[in-house]
Amino acid sequence: MQNESRIDPKIIEEILKFSKNVIDAPKLVAAPDEINLEVTPHEVVQEIDKTRLLHYKPIIETKHKTPLLISYALINRFHILDIHPQKSWVRNLLEQGFEVYMLDWGTPTSMDKYLDFDDYVNGYLDSSVEYIKNQSSTEKISLQGYCTGATIATAYAALHPESVKNYIATAPVIDGWKDTTVISNLAKHMDVDKMVDTIGNMPPEFMYYCFSVLKPFEQGIEKYVKFFKNIDDKKYVDNFLRVEKWLGDTPPIPGELFKQWIKDIYQENLLIQNKMYVGEELIDLKKIDMPMLTQVAVGDHLVSPECSMPLHYAVGSEDKTLKIYPTGHVGMIASSLSQKKVLPEMGTWLSERS
Amino acid sequence: MQSKSSKNSTESPKEMTEYYKHLSLFWTDIIHLMSSKPQALTSIGPMRAFAANSKKIAVELIEINEDLVGFNQYITEYYKQLSNTWGIAQKKVNLKSPKIPQDVEQIEAMKRIWIDIFDNDFTELFDSKKFGNNYGSLVSKELELTKHWNNITNVILQSVNLPSKEEIDEVYKEIHSLKKRVSKLELALKKEKRKNAK
Numbered sequence: 345m346q347n348e349s350r351i352d353p354k355i356i357e358e359i360l361k362f363s364k365n366v367i368d369a370p371k372l373v374a375a376p377d378e379i380n381l382e383v384t385p386h387e388v389v390q391e392i393d394k395t396r397l398l399h400y401k402p403i404i405e406t407k408h409k410t411p412l413l414i415s416y417a418l419i420n421r422f423h424i425l426d427i428h429p430q431k432s433w434v435r436n437l438l439e440q441g442f443e444v445y446m447l448d449w450g451t452p453t454s455m456d457k458y459l460d461f462d463d464y465v466n467g468y469l470d471s472s473v474e475y476i477k478n479q480s481s482t483e484k485i486s487l488q489g490y491c492t493g494a495t496i497a498t499a500y501a502a503l504h505p506e507s508v509k510n511y512i513a514t515a516p517v518i519d520g521w522k523d524t525t526v527i528s529n530l531a532k533h534m535d536v537d538k539m540v541d542t543i544g545n546m547p548p549e550f551m552y553y554c555f556s557v558l559k560p561f562e563q564g565i566e567k568y569v570k571f572f573k574n575i576d577d578k579k580y581v582d583n584f585l586r587v588e589k590w591l592g593d594t595p596p597i598p599g600e601l602f603k604q605w606i607k608d609i610y611q612e613n614l615l616i617q618n619k620m621y622v623g624e625e626l627i628d629l630k631k632i633d634m635p636m637l638t639q640v641a642v643g644d645h646l647v648s649p650e651c652s653m654p655l656h657y658a659v660g661s662e663d664k665t666l667k668i669y670p671t672g673h674v675g676m677i678a679s680s681l682s683q684k685k686v687l688p689e690m691g692t693w694l695s696e697r698s
Numbered sequence: 699m700q701s702k703s704s705k706n707s708t709e710s711p712k713e714m715t716e717y718y719k720h721l722s723l724f725w726t727d728i729i730h731l732m733s734s735k736p737q738a739l740t741s742i743g744p745m746r747a748f749a750a751n752s753k754k755i756a757v758e759l760i761e762i763n764e765d766l767v768g769f770n771q772y773i774t775e776y777y778k779q780l781s782n783t784w785g786i787a788q789k790k791v792n793l794k795s796p797k798i799p800q801d802v803e804q805i806e807a808m809k810r811i812w813i814d815i816f817d818n819d820f821t822e823l824f825d826s827k828k829f830g831n832n833y834g835s836l837v838s839k840e841l842e843l844t845k846h847w848n849n850i851t852n853v854i855l856q857s858v859n860l861p862s863k864e865e866i867d868e869v870y871k872e873i874h875s876l877k878k879r880v881s882k883l884e885l886a887l888k889k890e891k892r893k894n895a896k
Contacts (some may be wrong), residue, residue, distance in 0.1 A: 392881070394783045451707035457867075458874035467881050473889055528826040533834030535841070542841045542848065557824045566809075 361632040365575045375579050376589040381423035384435050390475050394450030397472045398422075400434055407441030408698035410509050411480050413472060414446045415500070418493035418601070419551055420594045422448050425490070427586050427678045440691040441644075442698070443480070447472050447493075449618055451595040459502055459598035461605070462623035464627060465499045473500075473507050484509035484634075486694060490677065491515050491647060495609065498655065499622050502631045510697045512690060513634060513645045514639040515673055516655055519609035523645075523651035526557050531610035540603045547594035555591065587674070616654050630660040635697050638666045639676060639686065646673040711724045711767065719760045726753035747857060754853045758846045772836035779829055780820075787819040 350514075390397040416422035425433040425446070437444050447469065452459060476485050487508050489497025494516030500513045520528060537547070550554065574580045596606075614620035620627045639655040640649045649668065656666040667689060671681050729749050794815075795808045823829050852862040861869075 352819050354802045355805060358802055394834050413760060448729045449815070455870050455873070458871050463881075467878070467885075471881070471885055471888075474885060474892075478888070478892060524825075526821060528745075529827075530833060533830035535834060535838045538838060538841050559817050560820055561813045566813050571874075 353473065358437045362569075362572060363627060365572045369572060369575050372575055373585065376585050376592070379585055379589055380596070381421075381427065381447070381586060381589060383426050383429055383432055384438065389445075389479075390470060391473065392471055394452060394456065396448040396450060397475060398446040398448055398694040399630060400438055400446070402443065403435070403438040404441055406443045408443070408695055409480075410482060410484065410486050410698040411443040411476050412488060412694070413476055414444065415487065415489040415493040415497040416446065416449070417493040418449060418496075418597050418605075419492060420444050420590055423593075424587075424590050424674060424678050427590060428583060431583070431678045431680070433677050433682065433687065436687045437691065440687075440695070442691070442694065445472065445476055449595070450597045452545055453596075454544050457540070460600040461496070461499065463598075463623050464496050464601060465503065466625075469496060469500050470504065470507075473504070478509065480612040482509075482527070484690045485506075486512070486698060487554070488512040488514060489516060491673070492605065493516050494518075495615070498615070498629070498632070499620075499627050501636075502627045502629055503622065503625055505631055505633055508634050510635045510637070510694060511661075512637045512639065512694070513652070513655055515644055515676060516638070517609060517642060517647050518651050518658075519613060519616040519651050519654040521613040522648070522654065525646060525651075527554050527646060528610055528648075528651070530554060530557075531606050532567040534606060536603050536606040536611075540599035544599045546599065546602040547596055548594045551594045552592075562596065564591045587678070597613060616658060618658075629639045629658040632659040634659050635663040637690065637693050638664070639690070640666065640668050640671060641671045641676040643670070643672040643675070663697075667676060712764075715760065715764055715767075719757075722760060723753070723758045726756055751853050752858050758850050758853075762843060762846045765839055765846065769836070769839040769843060772832055772839055775832050776836055779823060779832065783819050783823045784816075788818045790815045790819070849863055 384400055386398045386400045388396045389399045412424070414425065416425065426435065428437060434444055434446065449464075449468070473485055473487075477483065484507055487497050487501060487510070489495070489512070491514070494513045495518065497511070498513060498516060498518065501508045517523075520531070526575050560675050571581070574584075608614040608620045612619075615627060616629070618626070618630070636656075636659055638652065640652045642649060644652075653666065656664060667686075669676055669681065669686055671679060676682055676686055726749065729752075789807075791812050794811050796804065848863055852864070855862055
């Protein structure tokens, strides 16, 4: 009884306030479904199978001759690079005077289970590059790859160096054996042949499980507590819902592509050893000889810096830069740090070479 | 051959499953053989197909039971690992937190300690070989169960004259191969055109 009487009344007040916030939440904020994630105006200039090539409308007059094509990751969708006007990667690049294209991989269905690395690298990505070269009357483009999109872009830069003027690898998945994340541990113990033979494409539910084991208490509980606590803060809530909507929308990954990705990158680690094949062609990272910028985040718990950095040392480029940022996987591309530091530095690097 | 039913009651669950598998196969085989004899004339074709399908489904159901035993073993181990980690993490939290929080700041600090310790301990678990091995085996068993379900569905599909999963996959593979060839030709043509235009 003595202890009970010492409880701070503020604790009760906090609990009551929190309960009120939970009740009021539906009145105050939009449902994730009602939020539009495609912020920056663009047009679809090419569609092949389920993929779409997006061309963003310039905000200012284009200052640089070489257009930039972004190869987004296979997990979740490209919206994270254009999540909010104030945090949009794409918008920032447009404001710096770059011409920006984005390759949206779309949503594969059961019919697409046989799509492999060759289709993505020498099919969809090469067709997009070809389209841009035609439109801009240039012989080379700048290429940026993010996360697993950078694995595809790296393979492309090694196989088609004649088409890539500059290559930017942002948190690339390269050296699976050095990856220290939980994802890599699960990938290494997976019977991927059985998975693909039995269920075809890698289902989104599997990815949701992988997300759930990353900082499970911070991400699974505390994040939502903070959301309800800050329900009156419009900016916070808007940003939270946009990122949540993005996190909860991951397409399936074509079975054959997923199989090769898990085996060649995480289990046998062939890419960094120059032993990985795409179609019938061997990927030799030394053939990446164009100027290259590697961006890595110290706090990346999806692709650890140890997994990304070996690319910087493995390529044949003489003009290469490695940038390490004090942030996480998403923080590097959709945060105030990315707007204030990552993008301006990338813009300067790119403009000097475009 | 010694009749399996004469074995004593000390049989293991695996032996029991084998026995019931044998029993089921015996009767479905006998029915199937009987249906191919002259008396089958009255049952036309579909009844024979029914007997054959029943046998396939029975085999799949028995094997599902076998795989369920393995699945249960791995899922028990999965939750055991989670629960052990929880117990250890909670003990660490107990050592660092006051019995009854006195104010809002103390609650916040305690929550932070709880989250940090739990996240660290669980990440360590998810990152361990022990967890990876068991999780891999668990998913593998889950896939075995799915495979049996696919096989049962295939039998049903074929009984109503529809293509099986394998047959549909063959079509997908063929379409993929054709599309790939066409796309490569189209792309090569575009590249050639651009070269010539230059």
